[in-house]
Amino acid sequence: MKIERIEPLIADAGWRTFSFLKITTACGITGWSEYNEDFGSKGLSAVITALAPLIIGMDPRRSEAVLARLHVATRQARGSLNQQAIAAIENALLDIRGKEAGKPVAALFGGPIRERIPVYWSHFGTYRVAQRGKGFLPALDTYDDLARHAAEVKAKGFRCLKTNIFRWRDDKLQSFVPGFGRHAGWPELNWDAGLLADLRRELATIREAIGPEMGLMLDTNFNFKTEGYKRVAETVAPFRLTWLEIDTHDPASLALIRRESPCPVSSCETLHGRREFLPYLQAYAMDVAIVDVPWNGLGESLKIANMTETFEINVAPHNFYGHLCSYTSAHFSATVPNFRIMEIDIDSTPWRDEFVTVPPVIDNGEFILPTTPGWGTDVNEKAVRARPPRG
Numbered sequence: 001m002k003i004e005r006i007e008p009l010i011a012d013a014g015w016r017t018f019s020f021l022k023i024t025t026a027c028g029i030t031g032w033s034e035y036n037e038d039f040g041s042k043g044l045s046a047v048i049t050a051l052a053p054l055i056i057g058m059d060p061r062r063s064e065a066v067l068a069r070l071h072v073a074t075r076q077a078r079g080s081l082n083q084q085a086i087a088a089i090e091n092a093l094l095d096i097r098g099k100e101a102g103k104p105v106a107a108l109f110g111g112p113i114r115e116r117i118p119v120y121w122s123h124f125g126t127y128r129v130a131q132r133g134k135g136f137l138p139a140l141d142t143y144d145d146l147a148r149h150a151a152e153v154k155a156k157g158f159r160c161l162k163t164n165i166f167r168w169r170d171d172k173l174q175s176f177v178p179g180f181g182r183h184a185g186w187p188e189l190n191w192d193a194g195l196l197a198d199l200r201r202e203l204a205t206i207r208e209a210i211g212p213e214m215g216l217m218l219d220t221n222f223n224f225k226t227e228g229y230k231r232v233a234e235t236v237a238p239f240r241l242t243w244l245e246i247d248t249h250d251p252a253s254l255a256l257i258r259r260e261s262p263c264p265v266s267s268c269e270t271l272h273g274r275r276e277f278l279p280y281l282q283a284y285a286m287d288v289a290i291v292d293v294p295w296n297g298l299g300e301s302l303k304i305a306n307m308t309e310t311f312e313i314n315v316a317p318h319n320f321y322g323h324l325c326s327y328t329s330a331h332f333s334a335t336v337p338n339f340r341i342m343e344i345d346i347d348s349t350p351w352r353d354e355f356v357t358v359p360p361v362i363d364n365g366e367f368i369l370p371t372t373p374g375w376g377t378d379v380n381e382k383a384v385r386a387r388p389p390r391g
Contacts, residue, residue, distance in 0.1 A: 001100065002026045003060050006052035006089070008045040011384040014349035015132035018322040020379045021048060023092040025060055031096035032379045034324035035088040035294050047085040055089070061100060063093040067299070083272040087297035091328055094298055098374040105331045105375055109302060112334035117367040119344045120160035120215065121153050122320055124206075127347045129166055130175045136350050141172050143205045150209035157364040160215030160242055160341060163206065165223065168198045179222030179247070191228035196235045203239040215242040215341075217266075226253040230260060237262035243288055245269075254285035266290050269318035277304050281311045288340050292318040293332045294325050305336040314340040321345070323356045326367065327375040330360075334369045342367060354383040 005024040010017050016038045023031045037044035054073055055066050067090055074082040098105040106112045127133050128140035128149070140149060146166075153161050165176045176195070178185030199218075207216060218241055220232055229246050236244055241263040247270060248254050258265040264287035271277055272295060280286060289308045293301045295318075305315045315338055317329035326344055333342045344367065353359040358377040361368040370376025 001029070001059055001061060002057050003055055003066075006048065006056070008048055009379075009381065009384050010045065010389050011355060012387040012389050013322065013352065014136070015127070017389045018352075018355060018384075019045060020324065020355075020384060021088045021092050022379070022381070023060065023089070023096060025096060029060075029096050029099050030378075031060065031092040031094070031099070032324060032375070033088050033091035033095065033294070033328070034322055034379075035084060036321055036325075041081060041084055044081055044084055044088075047081045048088055051082075051085055051089070060093045060096045063090060063097060063299070066090075066093060067297070079272040079276070084295050087293075087295055087300070090297035090299055091294070095374040102373050104369070104371055104373060105298065105328075106334045106369065109298075109335045112331075112369055113337060114334055114339070115369045116363075117330050117333045117342050117369060118159065119342045119362065119365060119367050120162055120217065121158045122162050122219075122343045122345050123347060124153060124161040124163040125149055125166070125173075126164045126175070129173045133347060133349070137347055143168075143173070143201065146173065146202065146205050147209040150206045154210045154214055158214075159365045160217065161206075161210070162217035162219055162245070162343070163202070164219050164221070165195075165199055166202050167195065168201065177221060177223065179224070185223075189223060189225050189228060191224055191231050196231060199232065199235055200238075203236060207239050212240070216240070217242045217245060219245040220247070221245075222247045226250075226257065229257045233257060233261040233263075245290070246286075251280045251283040251285045254280065255283040258285055258287070264288060266316065272296060273300060274304055274307055277307065281308060281313065284311070287313065289313050289315045290318045290343075291315050291332070293329050294321060298328060298332055301332050302336060305332075305338060309336075309338040314338045316340040317342050319343045319345075322348075322352060323360055324375065324377065324379060326360050327370070327377055330367050330369055331375065333367075351383075351387065354387075355380055 004026045007022045009020045021033045070086045166173045243264040243266040266288035267286040269290040319329040356377045
């Protein structure tokens with residue numbers, strides 16, 4: 001068996017794109033993975049295409065040898081786009097390996113520990129407040145809208161949701177994302193009393209709607225410096241968060257925040273590889289380590305999870321992409337012993353299901369792990385090609 005062709009495909013997904021990697025073998029088995037270049041990873045498809053000639057003709061069943069070849073070739077510029085490209089290739093190779101063996105990918109790593117994967121509703125209200133899904137997602141303008149939506153999520157069987165920070169401006173909820181340069185407040189990233197008042201009102205509205213037992217998380221992204229994160233942590237104390245999610249590139253600062261936080265802290269979703277995770281673990285900087293499986297590749301993600309377990313820390317996959325990424329993250333979640341909960345985006349484009357042959361099944365807030373070979377679904381290539389990216 002030899003790798004014959006490597007081809008990226010990109011599709012319109014409303015306010016974003018979904019990108020898929022197709023690896024074809026000489027014997028006719030096709031492997032698929034999903035990656036993304038919308039969020040700081042522009043040019044990733046070109047990197048994948050540039051690396052492809054290095055592994056054409058290699059045996060896809062020897063995935064560790066393929067990865068070693070790619071890591072050696074990119075050693076002088078490891079991480080970032082090179083790592084994400086290698087991860088996309090690895091995940092497609094694992095699909096091939098599973099199909100060739102006639103087994104689910106999880107079976108290649110000792111079989112699943114769990115077959116029903118608890119998930120949480122991610123970006124609760126976020127896309128609706130930002131009007132990213134205008135035309136196919138309901139508007140969410142007021143605190144009453146927020147309460148109704150929270151009750152709907154609970155009624156659908158989800159036992160946990162994660163939201164972002166919203167501001168109240170001109171009698172309307174508005175997004176707050178200065179950390180990514182989308183709103184005023186960057187690059188200084190300061191906090192103020194009005195912001196914290198809006199946050200208290202937001203979390204109180206959601207908590208009242210979902211009750212005391214349902215999980216509630218807050219993702220603060222890169223929106224503050226250490227001082228601001230400490231003030232946010234003080235503010236969320238009454239709302240019994242499942243976790244406060246914080247992005248920072250300084251492990252010592254995160255450890256300082258964690259020591260003073262009234263709730264668990266999660267972090268590390270933007271890290272690449274074990275080397276980047278290690279200083280956060282050594283600083284005991286977080287309660288839950290978030291691992292991006294599309295960025296790291298399933299094999300490396302499992303190695304990260306094994307390393308975090310030696311520090312008595314559980315892991316949760318970073319998963320706000322399309323369906324194929326959800327399948328990949330589900331195999332990760334099924335396989336690791338130190339699993340916390342799996343992220344999933346429910347709000348998306350109405351044509352997202354078209355891109356896969358078997359849409360995922362979520363029952364009572366749990367993702368059902370498929371038992372068919374490979375990831376458990378294939379990419380509908382015709383549907384992807386029918387929706388080229390706009391612009």
